[in-house]
Amino acid sequence: MTQKIRVVIAKPGLDGHDRGAKVIARALRDAGMEVIYTGLRQTPEQIVGAALQEDADVIGLSILSGAHNYICPRVMDLLKEKGLQDVLVVVGGIIPDVDVDKLRQIGVGGIFLPGTPMQEIVDFITTHVRTRLERV
């Protein structure tokens, strides 16, 4: 029996623009993944808590506000603290070119900028995720 890939989609920080997060959540669900959408205004602590609770394989962060340089390192640090470093972290939104490398360096797996097709994100996650089965 194939296990579904479990994805937490989160809106960190104060930004409420959720069109992208919701469209991606639905696309991943339509592609057969188990999607948990946290809703708005999540702190890094709440997001990592949700990933732990939901036994997530993937965390998808939607950030359009420019707050990525604070949020992403905080999320990556918390994941390490909780022993969740093998959770795949992907970020979608508005990330200036100069910050993309910084995010990769701290372990963000995929960075999806405006114009990215839904299918590209589905394929990326499918290819790069390590399921719980493999972790155990």
Place this chain on the structure above:
Amino acid sequence: MKSVLPGTETDKQRWEREVLDPTLKKSPERAVPFTTISGRPIERLYTAEDIRDVDYARDLNNPGEFPYTRGIHPTGYRGKLWTMRQFAGFGTPEDTNGRYKQLLKAGGTGLSVAFDLPTLMGRDPDHELSLGEVGKCGVSIASLADMETLFDGIALGDITTSMTINSPAAMLYAMYLVVAEKQGADWQTLSGTIQNDILKEFIAQKEYIFPPRPSMRLITDIFSFSAREVPRWNTISVSGYHIREAGATAVQELAFTLRDGIEYVQYGVDAGLDVDEFVPRISFFFNAHSDFFEEIAKYRAARRIWATVMRDRFGAKDERSLKLRFHTQTAGVSLTAQQPYNNVVRTALQALSGVLGGTNSLHTNSLDEALALPTAEAATLALRTQQIIAFESGVTNVVDPLGGSYFVERLTRDMEEGAYRYFDTIDRMGGMVEAVERGFPQTEIAESAYLFQQAVERKEKIIVGVNGYVAEDEAPMEILYIDEAAAERQVAKLEALRRTRDHDRVRRALDGLRAAAASTDNVMPPLLEAVRAYATVGEMCDALRAVWGEYEEVPII
């Protein structure tokens, strides 16, 4: 081809039979869906037959005459051009003050304030939730001191300012009023706008703080305060822009926006106001999206619907209550990160549709806004786009140039009918607040957003540079990069303010604010006092949070 009894066919059917069909046999049309960006199918030809249900005197009339389909001013842009009102704000108040002066020097004719997320969400720059957010999406305003800096050297009595602020609109409005007063401006002649449209926050932008009903009360308090104290101020900018950006179709944007407007009028009336007392100061804010004619039809339908509903549903007598005035912004969501210079063209076409639709005020996006907030150069080019339309294109010579177009009048009527159908649905739910609580508009929007994305991925909708005519390697563009320096400055300023202000006066003012919120007293007077005492946005919002609580939605995907 439909079969028609000979002798009963229309001229269009004859043309289809005699002229079109032979052509189609030899040269079929391109195999693409001929639909608007909203997915509405468009016919290849519109003739007089298609607008037999449109009566000039009843449905169009001349500009300045009910139902104002052709415009609210008899002279259109010959009398006065639309206000060139560029939305701007970033970093510290000093940074933004500089940008405002640049825009005014470059020919901007009105100001428009973009606030950062902490300000929008009623949080101070030093709040835990503000980390990483200060000054990034707009200007950081924590107190009256920041507002004074923001407008330093700008005479508020000589200009109009629109402030894009919703949940804490009353606070920022109070700050603006106090700055104006300190400058010697007279509230009786002061003009400007606060967006102050909480319904669309619940529906689309999600920058709400308090639950729906106390939020509506804040708005009606502003209506009644302003009607007396600042009679030329536009107390609300009922917005479709954000609803559209969230994924709504053009009809949904039109319908939900106007139905929000109807809701505000109803709440105002229920709060004891006379319709003609406050409705003249209700204004609107629409999107200018990519389908050129759909947008023009939308604006014209909006004017006709509003005039009719205000007269018939609410019994408005004052002409000013019937005349819909609106600001337009070109569609941010249509801008691409790929080949950003293409955005100049998109914005120009969208701006033109706003002008041909008779907008009273216009913001044009900058080419780099899919990447960041605009650089000064990009912002100037956006303003020049408006100036070229105004002075070089000739479209301002005539009022409502597309009036009478078979296509545009058909589209206008169809959009109007689509909107009324939504009104019926929402009325049956008990109103817009009830519809929002049920998640109705949110669900419609999420569905439209997903359908659109699917259409793009199937290449039914081509976006140049994104899923067609893609460039292989693009050089990165220089953008406006906002780092943490703004946050550091704002936090330091706030610490200094807290040391130097009159603590007792602030405490008493916040007590007074809480008391007003818990009673039926108008909150504007205690807010003005709190502002004068240099209470912060966060402190004032926390006072209201203590009384009204906070709202969080159940997310609908």
